[in-house]
Amino acid sequence: MDQRTDRSSLPHVVIVGGGFAGLYTAKGLKGKPVRVTVIDRRNHHLFQPLLYQVATAALSPADIAVPIRSILRRQANATVLLAEATAVDLAQRAVVLEDGNRLSYDYLVLATGARHSYFGHDAWEPLAPGLKNLEDALEIRRRVLLAFEAAERETDPAIRNAQLTFVVVGGGPTGVELAGALAEIARYTMVQDFRSIDASQARIILVEAAPRILGTFPEPLARRAEEDLKRLGVEVRINTPVTEIKPDAVVLSGESIATYTALWAAGVTASPLAWTLGVPLDRAGRVLVEPDLTIKDHPEVFVLGDLASLTDPATGRPLPGVATVAIQQGNATAANIARTCAGQFYEPFVYKDRGSMATIGRARAIALLGRTQLKGFVAWLVWLIIHIYFLIGFENRILVMVQWIGAYFTQRRGARLITGEAAIKGKRPEPAVTQHSS
Amino acid sequence: MDQRTDRSSLPHVVIVGGGFAGLYTAKGLKGKPVRVTVIDRRNHHLFQPLLYQVATAALSPADIAVPIRSILRRQANATVLLAEATAVDLAQRAVVLEDGNRLSYDYLVLATGARHSYFGHDAWEPLAPGLKNLEDALEIRRRVLLAFEAAERETDPAIRNAQLTFVVVGGGPTGVELAGALAEIARYTMVQDFRSIDASQARIILVEAAPRILGTFPEPLARRAEEDLKRLGVEVRINTPVTEIKPDAVVLSGESIATYTALWAAGVTASPLAWTLGVPLDRAGRVLVEPDLTIKDHPEVFVLGDLASLTDPATGRPLPGVATVAIQQGNATAANIARTCAGQFYEPFVYKDRGSMATIGRARAIALLGRTQLKGFVAWLVWLIIHIYFLIGFENRILVMVQWIGAYFTQRRGARLITGEAAIKGKRPEPAVTQHSS
Numbered sequence: 001m002d003q004r005t006d007r008s009s010l011p012h013v014v015i016v017g018g019g020f021a022g023l024y025t026a027k028g029l030k031g032k033p034v035r036v037t038v039i040d041r042r043n044h045h046l047f048q049p050l051l052y053q054v055a056t057a058a059l060s061p062a063d064i065a066v067p068i069r070s071i072l073r074r075q076a077n078a079t080v081l082l083a084e085a086t087a088v089d090l091a092q093r094a095v096v097l098e099d100g101n102r103l104s105y106d107y108l109v110l111a112t113g114a115r116h117s118y119f120g121h122d123a124w125e126p127l128a129p130g131l132k133n134l135e136d137a138l139e140i141r142r143r144v145l146l147a148f149e150a151a152e153r154e155t156d157p158a159i160r161n162a163q164l165t166f167v168v169v170g171g172g173p174t175g176v177e178l179a180g181a182l183a184e185i186a187r188y189t190m191v192q193d194f195r196s197i198d199a200s201q202a203r204i205i206l207v208e209a210a211p212r213i214l215g216t217f218p219e220p221l222a223r224r225a226e227e228d229l230k231r232l233g234v235e236v237r238i239n240t241p242v243t244e245i246k247p248d249a250v251v252l253s254g255e256s257i258a259t260y261t262a263l264w265a266a267g268v269t270a271s272p273l274a275w276t277l278g279v280p281l282d283r284a285g286r287v288l289v290e291p292d293l294t295i296k297d298h299p300e301v302f303v304l305g306d307l308a309s310l311t312d313p314a315t316g317r318p319l320p321g322v323a324t325v326a327i328q329q330g331n332a333t334a335a336n337i338a339r340t341c342a343g344q345f346y347e348p349f350v351y352k353d354r355g356s357m358a359t360i361g362r363a364r365a366i367a368l369l370g371r372t373q374l375k376g377f378v379a380w381l382v383w384l385i386i387h388i389y390f391l392i393g394f395e396n397r398i399l400v401m402v403q404w405i406g407a408y409f410t411q412r413r414g415a416r417l418i419t420g421e422a423a424i425k426g427k428r429p430e431p432a433v434t435q436h437s438s
Numbered sequence: 439m440d441q442r443t444d445r446s447s448l449p450h451v452v453i454v455g456g457g458f459a460g461l462y463t464a465k466g467l468k469g470k471p472v473r474v475t476v477i478d479r480r481n482h483h484l485f486q487p488l489l490y491q492v493a494t495a496a497l498s499p500a501d502i503a504v505p506i507r508s509i510l511r512r513q514a515n516a517t518v519l520l521a522e523a524t525a526v527d528l529a530q531r532a533v534v535l536e537d538g539n540r541l542s543y544d545y546l547v548l549a550t551g552a553r554h555s556y557f558g559h560d561a562w563e564p565l566a567p568g569l570k571n572l573e574d575a576l577e578i579r580r581r582v583l584l585a586f587e588a589a590e591r592e593t594d595p596a597i598r599n600a601q602l603t604f605v606v607v608g609g610g611p612t613g614v615e616l617a618g619a620l621a622e623i624a625r626y627t628m629v630q631d632f633r634s635i636d637a638s639q640a641r642i643i644l645v646e647a648a649p650r651i652l653g654t655f656p657e658p659l660a661r662r663a664e665e666d667l668k669r670l671g672v673e674v675r676i677n678t679p680v681t682e683i684k685p686d687a688v689v690l691s692g693e694s695i696a697t698y699t700a701l702w703a704a705g706v707t708a709s710p711l712a713w714t715l716g717v718p719l720d721r722a723g724r725v726l727v728e729p730d731l732t733i734k735d736h737p738e739v740f741v742l743g744d745l746a747s748l749t750d751p752a753t754g755r756p757l758p759g760v761a762t763v764a765i766q767q768g769n770a771t772a773a774n775i776a777r778t779c780a781g782q783f784y785e786p787f788v789y790k791d792r793g794s795m796a797t798i799g800r801a802r803a804i805a806l807l808g809r810t811q812l813k814g815f816v817a818w819l820v821w822l823i824i825h826i827y828f829l830i831g832f833e834n835r836i837l838v839m840v841q842w843i844g845a846y847f848t849q850r851r852g853a854r855l856i857t858g859e860a861a862i863k864g865k866r867p868e869p870a871v872t873q874h875s876s
Contacts (some may be wrong), residue, residue: 042856061854080633082584153519153520398840417572
């Protein structure tokens with residue numbers, strides 16, 4: 001009996017989603033007596049923590065994305081399928097694909113992540129794009145660069161000011177990193193490139209509904225981040241809910257800010273695949289999982305990462321939707337599947353909080369590592385080393401480093417390309433999609 | 439009187455197109471007593487000789503494209519406008535922009551290049567995309583990568599074979615480089631990544647209507663290139679005109695090849711801006727220019743690069759549409775404009791043929807430098823050094839070199855990303871646009 005025939009009798013682990021959680025599950029099953037199939041509707045794993053750098057033209061898409069096949073090429077028990085899972089049939093133990101085909105499993109790992117949530121205001125989506133995948137990042141890059149180009153051609157000062165105003169909605173790590181990077185682009189990168197406008201006069205406004213930004217960080221660190229943002233020229237508005245987004249303005253409580261470029265970093269909702277399970281979800285659409293990350297009465301189905309809702313017994317708070325949680329859950333799930341293959345029981349998932357961090361522009365960051373709080377340049381160095389270390393493709397690490405070193409010393413950004421649909425139409429940068437507004 | 443007011447009385451040179459010809463004209467006017475405005479509908483200058491490497495996933499778009507503003511940032515007399523010129527008003531000396539605004543000039547330099555020509559078969563365009571800009575390259579990359587993905591999922595062997603068949607139409611340098619790079623992807627890059635298919639069984643067919651490929655090269659070099667292509671597994675069909683392109687086949691004289699991926703490298707036509715001049719054009723839509731590159735009776739209007747048609751007095755043949763011609767014409771035109779500002783006469787353009795080259799996959803090329811013919815690895819090294827040297831942004835050179843060195847030793851390609859519209863729809867890779875066929 002050859003190896004291949006032999007292998008077909010092994011338990012089949014189907015992993016839906018090639019993000020951190022899915023990929024680390026697959027890698028953790030290397031050499032184990034299972035067949036692994038990873039399904040993703042995109043061909044690449046994305047290093048999401050650096051996505052804002054693509055959106056702000058510092059890195060190219062290929063620097064932070066690697067084909068999933070390529071990562072798993074040397075793992076003989078893993079197969080990768082470019083496919084979209086549209087539903088799960090728990091009773092028949094099968095995943096339904098977009099072409100109607102079904103893939104049966106012995107173990108299922110769901111890790112399809114989250115999308116933006118506009119809290120019921122779906123009409124805002126085309127006006128204020130969010131940042132979750134490469135297409136989002138390229139669209140944001142396009143809008144930001146086009147805004148400067150349109151301003152350079154504009155003669156009406158009021159319109160020009162609106163074109164040079166950027167509003168970021170949401171003061172979490174993504175919003176803070178976007179606002180900081182936008183301020184740097186305007187103040188340092190663009191400033192020599194234009195003749196009619198003074199790019200450094202651009203206004204970057206970060207809007208947060210809560211009483212402070214970076215609510216998940218300790219208050220001293222968040223305060224420092226706010227100071228660093230202000231030093232870069234970012235206007236930070238706390239206690240300020242957004243009441244409406246129009247093509248030419250963001251309306252706050254009591255004030256309308258004229259702008260053509262609003263970006264959304266305010267909320268997420270779980271992938272719609274969760275709805276097809278018929279199990280209880282939390283308010284953000286995430287699946288309520290057991291301590292071992294399985295769903296109730298289905299020990300063969302795991303839900304991980306941003307798709308899962310689990311309270312951390314150590315803190316009494318829900319686990320955050322960050323890469324480290326997803327990676328640890330992937331490793332833990334691979335270990336549990338290996339255990340059950342060896343006739344042992346699952347162990348509950350225990351999250352080891354190794355810290356969290358956010359950067360503010362070039363050479364500044366905040367980091368919480370255990371009880372240690374780091375700020376400024378030291379925090380940024382730590383951020384840099386950790387992010388380069390975790391970049392999955394080896395070649396990418398070198399490329400990203402070369403670009404960062406180049407950018408650090410020259411303040412230039414290498415990926416300032418406007419691509420895609422008609423770069424110029426009329427005078428103002430227009431949303432690519434039909435405008436929904438009064 | 440301040441400098442800016444002073445400057446407004448200087449002659450205004452409007453350059454339409456930021457390719458090699460336009461850019462080198464602008465750079466050549468640095469420090470001269472003129473105001474320069476460069477108009478382009480894209481924000482970046484593209485290093486077209488390496489575009490096929492983006493289409494075949496070896497390089498990222500940002501590696502071969504640099505914002506025009508950024509290139510001209512230190513040239514105080516140059517302004518860059520992201521705008522599309524829709525017509526030229528020779529009588530009023532003005533360029534009409536897409537928003538209806540007019541830009542008046544004292545000197546006009548038209549260098550808007552060329553697009554693909556399907557020789558009257560416009561319905562073939564969505565079925566067999568050509569390679570002229572970054573969007574084209576990303577579309578080709580998407581189709582090629584999706585074809586392998588679709589084949590991995592396919593169970594019908596006939597469909598699978600068609601999915602793994604790639605037809606390149608046109609045996610000039612672009613077609614040869616595309617075919618060679620496709621063969622390398624299939625034989626070396628993809629071969630370990632898939633489980634169901636054997637990527638090295640992919641068929642790559644290069645189709646040329648003329649009696650030989652690389653018609654502009656000496657016969658011994660072209661023959662060597664053909665041998666190198668065959669060694670990589672490319673099927674070369676000469677004397678073979680394409681009679682029809684369908685969504686699932688390319689029809690040659692007397693044979694239909696089942697394929698979902700056809701690429702077009704067979705012909706170009708000049709940019710439609712030429713039509714608005716009301717002056718004589720050649721068969722490919724190019725403007726017939728005087729020896730000094732101006733148009734008849736309009737010594738203030740220059741036409742350069744792929745938009746111009748000029749017979750080389752040295753050879754009696756038309757100048758080829760390559761980067762070196764465009765660069766030399768840009769330099770010559772800047773010099774002529776500077777001459778006339780100094781009260782001197784124009785000089786006719788003299789082309790110095792420094793040679794031509796084409797690569798065939800990794801580590802092989804052919805090069806004609808003066809009378810010296812180079813082949814194989816030596817030619818490839820020369821190709822490598824010249825192309826890196828001419829890459830305009832300094833940072834890009836390092837990035838491209840790192841990627842090439844990495845790719846050379848690992849046979850991997852860093853930019854294998856499928857992005858853009860719905861990666862998967864049904865079983866077969868479908869053209870993104872409506873299919874025109876019986």
